[in-house]
Amino acid sequence: MVKDFLFYQPVKIFFGMGKMAVVNDVLESLGIERCVLVCDTFFAAKGQQLMESNSRIVDLFAKVEPNPQLAGANEVAELCRKHNAQAVIGLGGGSSIDTAKFAAAIALGEEEAEVYYHGRKPFPADRLKIIAVPTTAGTGSEVTQVSVMNCGEEKMTINNPVFMPTAAVIDPELMLTVPPRVTMVTGLDALSHALEGYWSVNHQPLTDLYAIEAVRFVLNNLEKAFLDGSDKEARCNMAYAALLAGLAFGQPKTAGSHACSYPLSMDYHLPHGEACAFTMDSFVRINADERLEYLVKQVGLESTDALAEEIIRLKKLGGLRCTLSDLGEVDLDKLAEDCSKQGLMNNNPVKMSVADLRAMFEKLA
Ligand SMILES: NC(=O)c1ccc[n+]([C@@H]2O[C@H](COP(=O)([O-])OP(=O)(O)OC[C@H]3O[C@@H](n4cnc5c(N)ncnc54)[C@H](O)[C@@H]3O)[C@@H](O)[C@H]2O)c1
Ligand SMILES: [Fe+2]
Numbered sequence: 001m002v003k004d005f006l007f008y009q010p011v012k013i014f015f016g017m018g019k020m021a022v023v024n025d026v027l028e029s030l031g032i033e034r035c036v037l038v039c040d041t042f043f044a045a046k047g048q049q050l051m052e053s054n055s056r057i058v059d060l061f062a063k064v065e066p067n068p069q070l071a072g073a074n075e076v077a078e079l080c081r082k083h084n085a086q087a088v089i090g091l092g093g094g095s096s097i098d099t100a101k102f103a104a105a106i107a108l109g110e111e112e113a114e115v116y117y118h119g120r121k122p123f124p125a126d127r128l129k130i131i132a133v134p135t136t137a138g139t140g141s142e143v144t145q146v147s148v149m150n151c152g153e154e155k156m157t158i159n160n161p162v163f164m165p166t167a168a169v170i171d172p173e174l175m176l177t178v179p180p181r182v183t184m185v186t187g188l189d190a191l192s193h194a195l196e197g198y199w200s201v202n203h204q205p206l207t208d209l210y211a212i213e214a215v216r217f218v219l220n221n222l223e224k225a226f227l228d229g230s231d232k233e234a235r236c237n238m239a240y241a242a243l244l245a246g247l248a249f250g251q252p253k254t255a256g257s258h259a260c261s262y263p264l265s266m267d268y269h270l271p272h273g274e275a276c277a278f279t280m281d282s283f284v285r286i287n288a289d290e291r292l293e294y295l296v297k298q299v300g301l302e303s304t305d306a307l308a309e310e311i312i313r314l315k316k317l318g319g320l321r322c323t324l325s326d327l328g329e330v331d332l333d334k335l336a337e338d339c340s341k342q343g344l345m346n347n348n349p350v351k352m353s354v355a356d357l358r359a360m361f362e363k364l365a
Contacts, residue, residue, distance in 0.1 A: 005204040012167040019171040035087035038100040040064040068095040070113040076103035087129035094139030098147040104128040105162040129166040137238035138186025140246020142168035172239040184318030187222040189273030190242040197249030200347040211248035217241035259342035281308040
């Protein structure tokens with residue numbers, strides 16, 4: 001019998017090659033006359049060009065860096081206040097979109113970002129509209145109510161309805177320039193979202209469907225996009241995979257691999273997707289059950305072991321770090337302890353003690 005669920009997905013999604021051209025229509029249809037564009041340095045010139053050709057974009061913040069700091073969100077919120085903006089556009093990978101989301105959430109409030117980040121006050125009741133334009137096929141941030149921001153050394157995933165984008169414009173053409181390694185890292189982030197959304201203790205029948213299709217699209221297209229970044233079909237299919245994966249984990253949330261990714265990113269400086277991938281094949285083996293067997297059969301694999309081996313193959317192909325020795329000197333006790341403290345670990349279907357986590361990492365020696 002289908003179990004009870006609540007599924008909510010309010011984002012208006014525009015998908016397709018060249019869809020960037022509809023951004024102005026989207027702004028118009030939402031009644032937005034003034035908005036601020038947020039992007040990273042790679043897109044600074046494109047951002048400038050967009051602003052010059054669109055009178056609704058009144059200012060540009062083009063300084064987002066990976067592992068975005070709250071200071072950027074404060075600066076963007078200040079620009080929004082200065083121009084009395086009605087919306088923020090996030091053009092870029094997860095770092096730019098999450099900065100845009102945080103700024104939109106706090107712009108109408110009185111406080112600095114840190115106050116809301118640390119939960120000292122609830123987010124203001126009103127926020128600006130959020131238009132997400134992803135340029136990587138990875139985070140799915142364009143359809144999630146999640147913003148991942150950093151405050152100094154602290155990295156936190158905040159899940160709050162204030163971060164749900166108003167619209168997502170997904171144009172795979174913007175992704176043709178993603179370098180091979182970033183393609184692999186972000187593609188494995190999407191795979192991790194799909195698998196973790198699927199095996200999360202909060203999974204739902206509808207999100208299961210998105211997850212299976214997302215895994216299928218990643219397995220059929222990531223290698224192609226990695227080997228030939230100009231392969232439009234593979235880029236388009238990976239953009240779709242990342243979107244599906246975003247829908248797959250948005251409500252169930254992620255589990256073990258994402259929980260472990262935070263200490264791995266903070267202490268060993270692995271980019272987000274690489275940090276998730278580091279333990280993904282381990283969790284495939286740990287979480288293997290009848291449901292996962294069903295998923296692997298649906299995507300044309302023989303067994304859960306074959307899925308784990310395929311993940312390892314993709315990691316090696318991308319030159320990603322796979323073993324403990326790749327991380328340098330590792331404090332295993334601290335790593336296992338820190339991973340066990342992450343809230344997302346509670347979503348893993350198999351409960352992991354500190355000793356279990358230590359044993360899992362030991363196998364990666
Ligand atoms: N909000 C969510 O739902 C969610 C989910 C997962 C991860 N995240 C967060 O998102 C962040 C990672 O985002 P990401 O993986 O997209 O990477 P990113 O935004 O940090 O970008 C990675 C690098 O790729 C470059 N880049 C991006 N698009 C490019 C393009 N089209 N061409 C050339 N270079 C390009 C950027 O300049 C940057 O150097 C992390 O902070 C992670 O924790 C958020
Ligand atoms: Fe992720």
